[in-house]
Structures are given as C-alpha cells and as structure tokens.
Amino acid sequence: MxxxxxxxxxxxxxxxxxxxxxxxxxxxxxxxxxxPAVPAQCTDFYAQANAEWLKANPVPADPGAASALGQLAARSLQQQRDLLDAAMQSPQNEVQKRLGDFWASGLDEAAVEADGSKPIAPLLSRIDAIKRAKDVPAAIAALHQVGIPVAFNFAPDVDLKALDRHIGYFMQGGMGLPDPAFYTRGDADTQALLGRYGDYVKQVLALTGTPQARLEADTRAVIDIETAIARKSQSMADLNNPFRTYVPVPAADVAKRYRNLQLAQFLEAQGVKDDLVSLPDPALFAELDAMVARVKPEQWRAYLRWRVGDAMAPYLSRSFREASFGFRGQVLAGQAAPAPRWQQVLEAINTAAGPMLGREYAERHLTPAARRRAGVVIDEVREAQVAAVARAAWLSDEAKAEAAAKLKDLKIEVGTPRRDLDYTVQPMGRGSFGGNMLIASAWRHREEMRRIGKGNADRRWDVLPQQPALAYDIAQNRLIVTAAVLQPPVFDAADPAMVYGAYGALVGNQLTRAVDAKGALVDARGELRSWWTPADKSAWLHLGERVANQYAAYDYPGVKGAKVNGTLVRDEGLGDLAGLELAWEAYAKAHADAKPAERQAFFQAWSRMWAQQLSPNAASERLTADIHAPGPLRSNVPLGNLPAFAAAYGCKAGQPMQRAEAEQIRVWR
Structure with a gap:
C-alpha cells in the first residue's frame, strides 16, 4: 500500500x-x-498479498528464518503440547493415560536427575554378560528389539518387485558419525572432528560406568569397530539410491552365509517370519561376521555400552544430556543452545510413540466434516488431472492410458493411516522417563517389524499425523494428507479460496507426481517399469528446462549478486505450476459463479502459503541447498504463467506478473 x-x-x-x-x-x-501505471498486483503479487504478514514478521536475527508454514509447524507443536498436558491431568482413555504418564515423567527433571543411568542398567548388565564370541549376536539382537540398532540397521521397506508388501532390509549402520567418510578421510578438518568424537565417546563410556583405567582402551575399541564398519560401507550417495539398496535374497541363505552373526536367530528375535530379505552389501556383512570372532569380547562390550549410552543420552540425567548436546547439537548440528525441556520431551515421545500421539491428535484437531471436505477436494482435483492427461498434447496415447489407470486406482488417506496399529503397550507410569522411552521404543520397533510380510504394505505412514505434510507415496500409489496440515494457511473448510488455492494446489502438485517422470517408473499394477515413451520423456525434460530457465532469470532475494539455481528448484517449480493449474480447474468447475473478489482470493491463498522472511545467512544457505524456490518466487513465478490470474486482476501481457503467451509454460492446461 x-x-x-x-x-x-x-x-x-x-x-x-x-x-x-x-x-x-x-x-x-x-x-x-x-x-499507464502497473497495478501493484501485477507488479509483485507476493508483496501485495503478504503485506500485513511481512510487516508483522520482520527479518529475524542471523541465522534465522520465519515463514507462514513454519508458523503452522510451530502451532502443531503447541497443539501437541496442549494435548499432552490434558492427557497428563485428565486422561480420557488408556492411550491418553500412557501418553500423559510419559509426558509427566519427562517434564519432571528432578526425577530424571535422580534416575541417573538406572534406565539403561538392565541393558548394560546384558552387555556385561558377554564372555565369548557366540554371546555377541544375541546381545545385538536384544538391543535391536528395544529400538537401539547396533552393528547394522534392520528395517522394513517396500519390496520393489512386489509393492504390495514390505520386506526386511539389512543395511549398514552402527556408526556414531553420520557419514562413513568421517572415519576414513585424512584431511585436517575430518581428523579434528574425529578427535572431538573420541572425546565424546570417552565421556559417555565414563557415564555408563566404565572404569577410568579402561577408558582409553575402550574408546579406541569403539573407534576401531566403527572404522572397520565404515570401510565396508556405501557412500551416502549410494545409500540414498533405492535401486542400489534393494537386493532380495532368501532369508535362509542369509542365515547360512553369515553363521557367526546368527541372523536366523536375529530375525526370530525381531518376530520376523518372512522368507525374503534385502541384503545389498555382502562384503559388509562378511566383515561383521568375521568381526564377531575376531574382535575380543571386552571390545564388543565397550562398543555396545557406548551405543546404548549414546542412543539414550538425550533421555537420561543432565550429565548425559549435556555430553550429547555438546557433540551432536553444537559440533555436528551447529546449535547454540538446546531446545526447551518441553520440546525435548515432545520430540522424544514422537520418536518412540509418535503414532500413539498421532491418533489422539487427529481425534482432537480434525473434525469429520473437515476430513470429508479434504477428501472431496482431492477427488475434484483428481478429476481435473484425469481430464488434463486426456487432452495433454505432449503425452503419448500409451502413457495417457497408464496415467488414467493409476489415477483411478489412487488410494487416499486423510488425517490418519487407513490401518491402525496395535496400541497394546505395557503400563508406563510416571516414575522413569528413560524407562518409559525404552518401553515405547520397544513397542514401536515391534510394530515396525509387523509391517514385514505380505499384505502389510500400507500398514502405516512414514510421517506422523501430527506433522504437517501432504505427500504422494509412489510405492503405494497413495496420497497422504496428515491431520496437522489441514489448518491455515493451507486449509480452512469454511474458506473455498483456501481450500482450493492453497490445499487444492498442493494436492495437484502431489497428484502430478503419480504421472510425472518419477511416477512413470511404477505402473498402475504397482510394478516397476517405465511406461513413458522416449518422446514423453523428452517433452517432460523440455518443460523442466523451461521452468528452470524462468527461475534462473531472477535474483535470489536477500543474497546480493546471486541468481536462483534454476536446475536445483526445477522439479518443485514444475510441480507448483502443475498443481496450480489443476486446482484452478477444479475451483472454476466447482464455483463457476464465483464473484471476481472470490476468484482473486484463490490466488491470494496460494501466495500467502509462501510468506517468508530470511536472514542473510539463512538465505545464503538456502541458495545452494533448498530444492524449493524462495517464497516470493514460489508465489509469483507460477502465477505469471496463468491467464486466469491475469484475468482476475486485469494484468496485461508483458507486465511483471503476466508473461506473454508465447513465454507461458503449460503443463496441464
């Protein structure tokens, strides 16, 4: 103004x-x-639509960021806190009783301090019982059962050749540093980090009761074991490639091949009876198998004590917490200070018992009417997507048919997972926060293991209902909408503009993922195969290049002399444009008689989701790392390609907010 x-x-x-x-x-x-003067809406729509928010939320101190979606996430945390407070004071059911006790035990810092290392004493005693090499695998299996993975990781994931089931994946793990390269690089910075890590290991070993005379030797044993694992581990790039980590083998063969590790007994201890597992790194497991016999029992005891102490440190007394934050918080994450106690306890509950909290959160914060409305809009946007695919000039007939079949068979889950979990958990009580953490962690591990086997592919989500998220699950051809995301600025059932312009556009963004270049790798039957023709791939690549070029022409807000990395933000930018096109089509069909102001409100709802303030350092970091464009451009660039936006505000071709027709990118319109 x-x-x-x-x-x-x-x-x-x-x-x-x-x-x-x-x-x-x-x-x-x-x-x-x-x-004539260009109207403000046609010059910088983001600034006009978000003027009040930007005034109320100045640029934060360095390094810092504020955003409308960040405020949504903070609100969901406060809602969880309020729910747990109520469950602590007056639980309404057995799940709330367990959650309330868990919460109360974590907030009672005096009790946590008095508890010291008592919660892990039974685990340490189990480790101290290792006398011979054959005792090691059983101890490893026992720690996995309570959610403390040691030596390696084992977790369920989708069988890439049969997407209707999960299998167990044996993967690298058991290292305290996040990247195997930290153990093997010889540069000065890495060696300095490794030195500080050794100091942290020594701190934790001392806290778990290791005698002073053994600290140096036991610390060395921990580093040596983890380094041996690191040398046989994949790079982080390989680890993030699902096709690299999927190597299905009969479970019986794995048990025979690595006899020292006793993997048949390991699977039995986890409650896994499936006949197939994935084991992509036979060299790593051969090394682990040899280490069971080669590494001395006292060295294994040191390593396992360390892993227990490190995993449980955030949930024990102050000395443990301070040691953990000093290395993991300050050195690795660059945090200046730990989060408030309530937030630490909430994070712990979400880690160990998140699905339990999610069920209660949805009951409290998602009405049946809002759930129904959210589902209806998904169906409307999906209809728009089906129609858009049918008329798309750049898609082949074969691809159109497969895309239509996928969209028809799309599974939709709003608020909470379709299939619930077994909430049978032993009583927690308010006596020991660390003890409650182990009880809940063991329960969640049990439920994870129950995902393995035929018919369990959609048992639950990989995101929690209390976490704001809207995502397409490519493996299950499933759209997931969490309870927490169904609130402003994304969703308000009473506000059609927000329902379509914000929520509907995000739905369209994710529905496009079912039929884009990545979605085209899984067909309607859930089989891995590429169903795009070379011409389809080429057309999509061309669309992406055009989107990348549009963004690359803009300065990056807050970073002097820097342009947006168009290639980095290309895929998300393409998804945003596609989502807006579909949402507008659904809105125009459902509200054909909308007044001019109501049509304008659709675009305002879109722009207001991306309200953002970044400090200079935060902007510099996002320039090279964030796959999303900065807020002002995420708002404005897609709108500049939409004639409907120009019509709503009277923008003329060639004005900043409306590209000439020849320059406009069309994905689905």
Whole structure:
C-alpha cells in the first residue's frame, strides 16, 4: 500500500511542474496515457498479498528464518503440547493415560536427575554378560528389539518387485558419525572432528560406568569397530539410491552365509517370519561376521555400552544430556543452545510413540466434516488431472492410458493411516522417563517389524499425523494428507479460496507426481517399469528446462549478486505450476459463479502459503541447498504463467506478473 504522504508529495511536484511549463505538463499527461501505471498486483503479487504478514514478521536475527508454514509447524507443536498436558491431568482413555504418564515423567527433571543411568542398567548388565564370541549376536539382537540398532540397521521397506508388501532390509549402520567418510578421510578438518568424537565417546563410556583405567582402551575399541564398519560401507550417495539398496535374497541363505552373526536367530528375535530379505552389501556383512570372532569380547562390550549410552543420552540425567548436546547439537548440528525441556520431551515421545500421539491428535484437531471436505477436494482435483492427461498434447496415447489407470486406482488417506496399529503397550507410569522411552521404543520397533510380510504394505505412514505434510507415496500409489496440515494457511473448510488455492494446489502438485517422470517408473499394477515413451520423456525434460530457465532469470532475494539455481528448484517449480493449474480447474468447475473478489482470493491463498522472511545467512544457505524456490518466487513465478490470474486482476501481457503467451509454460492446461 502506498504510504499516506506519497500522494501529497506527488501532487506538489506536479503542481510545481505546471507552474513552470504547461507544455511539459501536457507532454506528461500524454505519456501517462501511453504507459499507464502497473497495478501493484501485477507488479509483485507476493508483496501485495503478504503485506500485513511481512510487516508483522520482520527479518529475524542471523541465522534465522520465519515463514507462514513454519508458523503452522510451530502451532502443531503447541497443539501437541496442549494435548499432552490434558492427557497428563485428565486422561480420557488408556492411550491418553500412557501418553500423559510419559509426558509427566519427562517434564519432571528432578526425577530424571535422580534416575541417573538406572534406565539403561538392565541393558548394560546384558552387555556385561558377554564372555565369548557366540554371546555377541544375541546381545545385538536384544538391543535391536528395544529400538537401539547396533552393528547394522534392520528395517522394513517396500519390496520393489512386489509393492504390495514390505520386506526386511539389512543395511549398514552402527556408526556414531553420520557419514562413513568421517572415519576414513585424512584431511585436517575430518581428523579434528574425529578427535572431538573420541572425546565424546570417552565421556559417555565414563557415564555408563566404565572404569577410568579402561577408558582409553575402550574408546579406541569403539573407534576401531566403527572404522572397520565404515570401510565396508556405501557412500551416502549410494545409500540414498533405492535401486542400489534393494537386493532380495532368501532369508535362509542369509542365515547360512553369515553363521557367526546368527541372523536366523536375529530375525526370530525381531518376530520376523518372512522368507525374503534385502541384503545389498555382502562384503559388509562378511566383515561383521568375521568381526564377531575376531574382535575380543571386552571390545564388543565397550562398543555396545557406548551405543546404548549414546542412543539414550538425550533421555537420561543432565550429565548425559549435556555430553550429547555438546557433540551432536553444537559440533555436528551447529546449535547454540538446546531446545526447551518441553520440546525435548515432545520430540522424544514422537520418536518412540509418535503414532500413539498421532491418533489422539487427529481425534482432537480434525473434525469429520473437515476430513470429508479434504477428501472431496482431492477427488475434484483428481478429476481435473484425469481430464488434463486426456487432452495433454505432449503425452503419448500409451502413457495417457497408464496415467488414467493409476489415477483411478489412487488410494487416499486423510488425517490418519487407513490401518491402525496395535496400541497394546505395557503400563508406563510416571516414575522413569528413560524407562518409559525404552518401553515405547520397544513397542514401536515391534510394530515396525509387523509391517514385514505380505499384505502389510500400507500398514502405516512414514510421517506422523501430527506433522504437517501432504505427500504422494509412489510405492503405494497413495496420497497422504496428515491431520496437522489441514489448518491455515493451507486449509480452512469454511474458506473455498483456501481450500482450493492453497490445499487444492498442493494436492495437484502431489497428484502430478503419480504421472510425472518419477511416477512413470511404477505402473498402475504397482510394478516397476517405465511406461513413458522416449518422446514423453523428452517433452517432460523440455518443460523442466523451461521452468528452470524462468527461475534462473531472477535474483535470489536477500543474497546480493546471486541468481536462483534454476536446475536445483526445477522439479518443485514444475510441480507448483502443475498443481496450480489443476486446482484452478477444479475451483472454476466447482464455483463457476464465483464473484471476481472470490476468484482473486484463490490466488491470494496460494501466495500467502509462501510468506517468508530470511536472514542473510539463512538465505545464503538456502541458495545452494533448498530444492524449493524462495517464497516470493514460489508465489509469483507460477502465477505469471496463468491467464486466469491475469484475468482476475486485469494484468496485461508483458507486465511483471503476466508473461506473454508465447513465454507461458503449460503443463496441464
């Protein structure tokens, strides 16, 4: 909005010009007629739509960021806190009773301090019982059962050749540093980090009761064991490639091949009876198998004590917590100070018992009417997607048929997972936060293991209902909408503009993932195969290049002299444009008689989701790492490609918010 003083200044200036020269005044009037002022909405729609938010949320101190979606996430945390407070004071059911006790035990810092390392004492005693090499595998299996993976990781994931089931994946793990390269690189910075890590290991070993005389030797044993694992581990790039980590083998063969590790007994201890597992790194497991016999029992005891102490440190007494934060929080994550106690306890509950909290959160914060409305809009946007696919000139007939079949068979889960979990958990009580953490962690591990086997592919989500998220699950051809995301600025059942312009556009973004270049790798039957023709792939690549070029033409807000990395934000930018196109089509069909102001509100709802303030350092970090464009551009760039936006605000081709028709990118319109 123009500051109040500006019209007066402008009027005085024109008045002085008129006194000086009537000819000059006439010339100015003719020029103004030739080039009328561009309305604010057609110059920078983001600034106009978010003016109040930007004024109320100044740029935070360095390094910091504020955003409308960040405020949504913070609100969901507060809602969880309020729910747990109520469950602690007056539980309404057995699940709330367990959650309330868990919460109370974590908030009672005096009790946590008095508890010291008692919660892990039974685990340490189990480890101390290792006397011979054959005792090691059983101890490893026992720690996995309570959710503390040691030596390696084992977790369920989708069978890439039969997407209707999960199998168990044996994967690398058991290292305290996040990247195997930290153990093997010889540069000065890495060696310095490894030195600080050794100091942290020694701290934790001392806290678990290791005698002073053994600290140096046991610390060395821990580093040596983890380094041996690291040398046989994949790079992080390989680890993030699902096709690299999927190597199905009969479970019986794995048990025979690695006899020292006793993997048959391991699977039995986890409650897994499936006949297939994935084991992508036989060299790593051969090394682990050899280490069971080669590494001395006292060295294994040191390593396992360390892993228990490190895993449980955030949930024990202050000395443990301070040691953990000093290395993991400050050194690795660069945090200046730990989160408030309530937030630490909430994070712990979500880690160990998140699905339990999620069920209660949805009951409290998602009404049946809102759930139904959210589902209806998904169906409407899906109809728009089906129609758009059918008319898309750039897709082959074969691809259109497969895309239509996938969209028809799409599974939709709103609020909470379709299939619930078994909430049978032993009573927690309010006596020991660390003990409750182990009880809940063991329960969640049990439920994870129950995902393995035929018919369990959609048992639950990989996100929690209390976490704001809207995502397409490519393996299950499933759209997931969490309870927490169904609130402003994304969703308000009483506000059609927000329902379509914000939520509907996000739905369209994710539905496009079912039929885009990645979605085209899984067909309607859930089989892995590429169903796009070379021409389809080429057309999509061309669309992506055009999107990348559009973004790359803009300066990155808050970073002097830097342009947006168009290639980095290409895929998300393409998804945003596609989602907006579909949402607008669904809105225009459902609200054909919408008034001009209501149509404008659709676009305002889109833009207001991306309200954002970044400190200079935060902006610099996101420039090279964030796959999403900065808020102002995430708002404006897609809108500049939509004639419907121009029509709503009277923008003309060539103005900043409306590209000439030849420059507009069309995905589905």
């Amino acid at each position: 123009t500051p109040p003083i500006r019209p007066l200044v402008l009027a005085l200036s024109l008045g002085l010009l008129a006194l000086a020269s009537t000819d000059a005044h006439a010339q100015r009037k003719r020029a103004a007629a030739r080039a």
